[in-house]
Amino acid sequence: MATSTIELTKDDFIETVQGDGIRLVDFWAAWCGPCRAFSPVYERVAEKNPDVVFAKVDTEAEPELSSALEISSIPTLMVFRDGVLVFSQPGALPQPALEDLLSQVRALDMAEVRAKVEQQQPR
Template sequence: MATMEMTAQDFEDTITTNDIVVIDFWAPWCGPCRSFAPIFEKVSDNHTDIVFAKVNTEEEHELAGHFQIRSIPTLMIFREQVILFAEAGMLSEPQLEQVIAKVRELDMAKVHADIAAQPQQ
């Protein structure tokens, strides 16, 4: 599946209507972002059931600010509307595949139960 360009306008709909969403926060001037782009695209081709989205932090200040993106590239993975992974820096193809495998393996019923059991802030 090709990656999609994500904006603040389609963010919520994308997260709520898809089981797993992998987001790459990037900028055109960022060398590591440009190096990571082909890896992100290749891995997206291996997982057609997952949404792979790119957020241009230069254009989407609201999204970048909301998630407190301080370094790019930053990779964030949602499953069932829960952030399971958020890390700055590039990943190799095997590393990204491993993170996706771990996200798929999680017992989301337990994750949601654990979240529900946490005291409200």
């Protein structure tokens, strides 16, 4: 079966998440039961949304990246839009919740999001 997701490493993570559009990143490990349960949900939503980049980071294979991003619980889902982190939360989501999250991210006013990010930057 062809996969709709891409594997990320520390070498291509930044380049991938800073791209235009919506980028979802699932942090997982093979030994993690909730990760294995979430994987088919993630794949199904990826197949329905070919305009979105769905990526996975194996925390066992990429400990430096996981540590740098302070991933302490898996699965953890991060969502970037136009290079801005707009969502980060540990825990597997049921398919309707993941689809709802995606529609919320699509509906974001990125000018507003960027303005809020600017306000939070130290002066």
